[in-house]
Amino acid sequence: MPGANRRDMEEKRLLNHTADKEQRPLPGRSNHAGNASPSEKKLQEAICVLLVELCERFTFFGIVCNMILFCTVKLGYRNYQAAIVNMCFVGTSMLTPVLVGWLAECLVGRTKLVCICMFLHFLGTALLPVVAFPFEDIYIDRRHILHALTKREQKIVFYFALLTASLGIGGIRAIVCPLNAYNLEDCGPKELLSFFNWFYWLINLNSAVVFVSISYIQQSVARNLGFLIPFVSVLMAMITIHMVRGEMIYKPKTDSSLLTTFGVIASALKTCCVRYRYFSGGVTNWMDHAKENYGGQYSETQVESTKSLARLFPLFAFQILYRACIMQIPSGYYLQTMNSNLHFSGFVLPVAAMNVISIVPLLILVPILECINSYLFSSKNAGHSPTIYIVVGQLSAALSVMVAGFSEIHRKHFPQVEQTLSEEVLLVSSMPCFHLAPQYILLGVAEALVTPSCSLLSFWLVPERIRGISMHFLTLFNGAGCFMGAFFVQTAHAGTQGNWFPHLLHEGKLERFFFFLASLMMVNALGFWTIAHRYNDLNQEYTKEFGGCLPEEKLLKHEKAITHYGGVLERSPILSPMEKT
Numbered sequence: 181m182p183g184a185n186r187r188d189m190e191e192k193r194l195l196n197h198t199a200d201k202e203q204r205p206l207p208g209r210s211n212h213a214g215n216a217s218p219s220e221k222k223l224q225e226a227i228c229v230l231l232v233e234l235c236e237r238f239t240f241f242g243i244v245c246n247m248i249l250f251c252t253v254k255l256g257y258r259n260y261q262a263a264i265v266n267m268c269f270v271g272t273s274m275l276t277p278v279l280v281g282w283l284a285e286c287l288v289g290r291t292k293l294v295c296i297c298m299f300l301h302f303l304g305t306a307l308l309p310v311v312a313f314p315f316e317d318i319y320i321d322r323r324h325i326l327h328a329l330t331k332r333e334q335k336i337v338f339y340f341a342l343l344t345a346s347l348g349i350g351g352i353r354a355i356v357c358p359l360n361a362y363n364l365e366d367c368g369p370k371e372l373l374s375f376f377n378w379f380y381w382l383i384n385l386n387s388a389v390v391f392v393s394i395s396y397i398q399q400s401v402a403r404n405l406g407f408l409i410p411f412v413s414v415l416m417a418m419i420t421i422h423m424v425r426g427e428m429i430y431k432p433k434t435d436s437s438l439l440t441t442f443g444v445i446a447s448a449l450k451t452c453c454v455r456y457r458y459f460s461g462g463v464t465n466w467m468d469h470a471k472e473n474y475g476g477q478y479s480e481t482q483v484e485s486t487k488s489l490a491r492l493f494p495l496f497a498f499q500i501l502y503r504a505c506i507m508q509i510p511s512g513y514y515l516q517t518m519n520s521n522l523h524f525s526g527f528v529l530p531v532a533a534m535n536v537i538s539i540v541p542l543l544i545l546v547p548i549l550e551c552i553n554s555y556l557f558s559s560k561n562a563g564h565s566p567t568i569y570i571v572v573g574q575l576s577a578a579l580s581v582m583v584a585g586f587s588e589i590h591r592k593h594f595p596q597v598e599q600t601l602s603e604e605v606l607l608v609s610s611m612p613c614f615h616l617a618p619q620y621i622l623l624g625v626a627e628a629l630v631t632p633s634c635s636l637l638s639f640w641l642v643p644e645r646i647r648g649i650s651m652h653f654l655t656l657f658n659g660a661g662c663f664m665g666a667f668f669v670q671t672a673h674a675g676t677q678g679n680w681f682p683h684l685l686h687e688g689k690l691e692r693f694f695f696f697l698a699s700l701m702m703v704n705a706l707g708f709w710t711i712a713h714r715y716n717d718l719n720q721e722y723t724k725e726f727g728g729c730l731p732e733e734k735l736l737k738h739e740k741a742i743t744h745y746g747g748v749l750e751r752s753p754i755l756s757p758m759e760k761t
Contacts, residue, residue: 514531
C-alpha cells in the first residue's frame with residue numbers, strides 16, 4: 181500500500197518535527213549523566229542550579245549584611261551615605277542580570293560570558309578583604325608598616341570590588357540560574373505559586389544563616405575574616421559549575437528579546453505619532469502600528485507578545501515604591517538597630533541579626549499559604565489570583581514603616597549609653613533592640629505575600645516565549661525601587677539639611693522620613709487595589725486574552741490535531757479497509 185506507507189512516513193516526520201519544536205535539546209548541554217533517565221537528569225540539573233543559586237545568595241548577603249557598619253566605622257561615611265551605597269549595590273545587583281542576559285544573547289557567547297562573570301565575582305569578593313583587613317596592624321618591625329592604604333585608596337578599591345562583584349552576580353543569575361532553568365513551562369498556576377513560595381523560602385533560609393553567622397564574625401569575632409567568607413563561597417560555586425558545566429548552562433529560546441520588545445514599543449510610538457498627525461486611526465490598539473500590516477517593521481507574533489507584556493506594566497510600576505520600603509531593612513531599620521541597645525544576657529547581638537526577625541514570618545507563612553492555595557486552587561474557582569496577597573502585603577509594608585516612625589520616637593525617650601561595635605565606642609539609646617521587632621515582622625509578612633505572587637503573575641500572564649523577558653522587566657522595576665529608595669534618602673537629607681536622615685539619630689527627626697514613606701506606600705497600595713481586578717482571573721480564557729494563541733502556537737496546535745486525526749483514521753476499527761485507503 182504505497183499510499184499508506186507514504187502517509188506513515190509523513191506522520192512520523194510531522195511527529196518528529198513537533199517533538200523537536202517542543203523538546204529541542206539545549207546547545208551546550210552534554211550527556212554526562214550516562215544512562216540516567218530524562219527525569220533524573222532534570223532533577224540533577226535543578227539541584228545543581230539551586231546549589232549555585234544558594235552559594236551566590238550566600239555571597240551577596242554576606243556583602244550586604246554589615247555594609248553600613250563597615251562604611252560608617254571603617255570608611256568614615258555618614259549614615260545617609262552608607263545607606264545610599266548599600267541600596268545602590270543591591271539595585272545594581274538586580275539590574276546587572278538584565279544587562280548580562282542581553283550581552284549573552286547579542287554580543288558574547290554564554291559559556292565565555294559566564295567564565296568572565298565568574299572571574300569578576302571572584303575578583304570582587306577577593307578585593308573586599310583588601311579594604312577590610314587592618315594592614316596598619318601588621319609590622320615588619322617596630323618602625324615599618326608592611327602595607328597601608330589611605331582612605332581614598334580604600335574607597336577606590338571598595339567601589340571597584342562592589343562593581344565587579346555585582347557584575348559577577350548578574351552573570352550567575354542571568355546565565356547559570358535563570359528561572360527557566362527549572363523547567364517551569366508545563367506548570368500550572370498552582371504549581372508555579374508553590375514553586376515561587378518554596379524557592380523564596382530556601383533563599384530566605386539561606387539569608388537567615390548568613391545574617392546570624394557572618395554578621396557576628398564580621399562584627400565581633402574577627403570582622404575582617406567576614407569578607408573572606410564570600411570569597412570561600414564563590415569558590416564553592418565555581419567548583420559546582422565546573423563539575424556540571426555541561427548541564428548547568430541554560431540556553432533559552434532566541435525568538436524574543438528585550439531589544440525586540442523595546443523596538444516594538446518605539447516603532448509603535450513613532451508610527452502612531454505620524455499617523456495621528458497625517459492620517460486617521462484604524463487600529464484597535466496603538467501598538468498595532470508596529471505591525472508590518474500597518475506600516476511597522478515587526479511581525480504580528482512579536483507585537484502581540486509585547487502587547488500582552490505591556491498589560492503587566494502597571495503591576496510592575498506599583499512594585500517600585502514597595503521595593504523602596506523593603507530597602508529600609510538594610511538602611512533605615514539597620515541604623516535604628518545600630519543605635520539601640522544590642523546587649524542581651526551579657527551577649528552583644530550582631531546588628532544584622534535583627535534581619536532574621538523579618539525572615540521568620542516568611543519561613544512560617546509559606547507552609548500556611550501552601551495549605552490555603554491548595555484549597556483555593558482545588559475549589560470550583562480554579563482561576564484564583566493572588567492579587568489579594570499583593571494588596572495585603574503592600575498595606576503591611578506601609579504599616580511597618582509607620583510603626584518604624586513611632587518606634588523612633590519611642591527610642592529617643594530612653595537615656596543614652598555607650599556601646600562598642602567593631603572596636604568603636606558609639607553613643608546609643610538604651611532601648612533594647614527587640615522593641616523594633618514589630619516593624620521587622622510586618623515587613624517580613626509583606627515579603628511573604630508580595631514577592632511570590634508578583635513572580636507568579638509576571639510568569640503566567642504572558643505567552644511562554646516571553647516569560648523570561650517578563651521576569652526581566654519585573655527585575656528592572658525592582659532594581660528601580662532600590663535606586664528610588666536611595667533617591668528618597670538623598671533628597672530627604674539634602675532637603676531638610678540632614679534633619680530627616682541625620683548622622684546622629686538622637687539629634688534628628690528620622691521618624692518624619694518614615695511617616696512620609698508610609699504615606700506614599702499607603703497611596704501606592706490603594707492605587708494597586710484599584711487596578712487589581714485586571715489580574716484577578718487566572719483561568720484559561722483570561723490567559724488566552726493575555727497570552728493569546730499566537731499564529732505559531734495555533735499552527736503547532738493544528739499540526740497536533742492533524743496528526744491525531746490521521747492516527748485515529750489509521751487505527752479506527754469502525755472504518756472499512758476501503759474507507760481507509
